């Protein structure tokens with residue numbers, strides 16, 4: 001674990017604003033871990049807000065919905081923030097603000113929903129883990145083993161990002177209602193929310209909620225990593241090669257919980273999310289509510305004018321986010337932040353030999369020796385990398401961050417992970 | 423449309439730290455001990471140090487040019503080797519001695535292994551031991567402090583070794599460095615100031631120095647006296663090269679274990695070996711040999727002191 005410079009001040013107190021409706025959205029057919037969806041519309045079709053436009057018959061998948069109303073103009077290859085390129089449905093908006101299109105579900109009816117009903121609503125709403133992993137949520141809600149503990153992840157440990165923090169402050173009651181729905185699905189007894197100490201407002205808000213135990217966590221990276229969160233809240237570890245549900249635990253990110261609330265109470269599928277738009281190039285960082293599929297250039301334009309020409313654009317946070325090659329790339333369900341870095345921040349440094357300073361060893365949150373895996377990986381000694389536990393790496397990036405020799409540790413460790421699992 | 427975007431793997435931020443920043447901080451942290459050496463032994467100490475540094479840097483440069491690798495003299499590591507070698511020499515040695523020692527340190531102690539990061543031993547200690555074996559007379563003749571002519575005096579440890587009684591040396595004198603010895607080892611106060619800087623900066627951790635000094639103290643207390651449990655442990659800490667070695671040489675990143683566990687073992691090992699050599703060995707001082715022996719054991723220690731991986735019992 002390491003303490004990072006947080007850089008959250010420029011956006012943490014900015015109330016979430018709705019981005020004006022984009023002219024065009026590019027909605028990728030794959031935004032989840034699992035099978036790619038098939039389009040259910042074709043060019044020329046009119047679609048309404050929230051209409052299902054793509055789905056697939058597969059267990060590990062989540063359907064996709066129109067995030068604006070308008071006309072489907074194409075289904076084509078388009079930049080994708082995670083995969084580089086992927087097929088996307090392009091919708092030309094008609095700028096109709098049909099927010100009212102969703103019929104609120106009667107609270108009485110919500111109360112009478114069974115666990116199975118809730119799962120079905122979550123599946124139909126296309127909800128996936130919005131903290132980054134994009135695993136379809138309905139699967140997590142039907143675990144193979146009994147769950148006794150639910151942990152809501154409100155750590156938001158990546159520097160710069162404030163979207164979850166804002167959501168916890170602005171939608172506290174709604175998140176609590178979402179938590180109740182999950183609890184009903186799983187029949188859990190213990191419910192925790194883990195929040196880093198750097199978000200006092202959110203901590204205060206959740207102290208008022210009964211039934212959810214607030215765990216204030218030190219603001220250390222990667223506090224929000226599933227393994228670290230479970231260890232620091234429950235004092236137990238997920239055994240190697242197992243998943244949280246093997247020890248009776250389920251972790252859900254706050255944004256996902258909010259999406260569940262909206263799906264159940266408002267009949268609203270996952271068609272928008274909060275994105276923190278930030279970085280040194282921006283005069284005016286913001287937390288924006290953005291329709292899925294909006295190209296990032298719309299977000300940048302809205303937050304303009306730019307102080308500085310961006311030299312690097314990252315979707316996600318600075319530690320685990322992905323650098324983009326174009327500003328045409330759209331926001332997808334898992335995009336929590338948009339970070340614009342200037343030239344000096346984008347500078348690449350030369351790699352020097354490892355001086356065995358052990359900074360990476362001390363920093364690694366799972367107890368690996370990154371420098372050793374790096375050397376073994378560079379020599380393609382895959383068995384040795386396995387012995388050193390390469391596959392336990394959670395790709396948090398700390399080793400790279402602390403290395404005085406600028407060694408590309410994570411890159412070589414990722415390579416080793418791939419080779420080891422072959 | 424925004425053009426020319428840099429695309430690289432995560433993470434996208436880096437801690438403000440570099441090899442040269444660490445190394446130059448270490449150089450800086452050695453300056454108080456150097457000043458103390460000059461105050462105590464006169465300008466001879468300064469010349470020996472400067473000559474050693476120059477020779478170390480030039481040797482590094484020569485290797486860089488010959489092997490067509492990146493020129494590394496600006497990273498400060500050769501400067502450190504030069505300083506540490508000089509700090510382990512008596513102040514009045516002829517000036518060719520630090521030159522030979524520094525060339526040997528860099529060439530044989532470091533570059534032969536492949537340069538910074540590859541060396542198995544602390545380069546300065548390799549140079550020192552080489553000089554010790556080749557020109558023992560120069561290496562064991564010491565000036566009396568504050569007598570800037572060539573009045574020689576044995577070091578307190580040497581006097582002790584010969585079984586003579588130590589006169590007129592108080593703990594305070596030992597602490598301040600008012601006794602014969604090597605240039606950079608005598609003034610404990612100055613060394614501790616530099617060590618504090620490195621500890622505060624986080625560039626060294628307490629594990630090796632603390633266990634090293636503590637183990638030496640315990641062992642010399644038990645076995646260092648006329649009877650058991652009567653050794654003068656404080657004397658052993660304050661004299662010779664223990665403090666210099668524990669904070670500045672046994673902490674050399676390259677030749678020490680990676681994990682905290684490994685470093686604790688390394689420190690204890692250094693402490694034991696130092697005490698054994700001092701009490702029963704043929705030399706009055708054992709710090710250099712102790713550290714070198716533990717350097718050799720480092721790969722072995724590393725293998726058996728891995729950290730526990732999350733989720734593995």
Ligand code: SF4
Nearest residue numbers: 364393394396397399
């Ligand atoms: S080895 Fe993996 S888990 Fe450890 S610090 Fe590096 S990226 Fe993080």
Ligand code: SF4
Nearest residue numbers: 354355357358360403
């Ligand atoms: S942080 Fe870099 S230089 Fe230090 S041990 Fe790890 S890889 Fe080597």
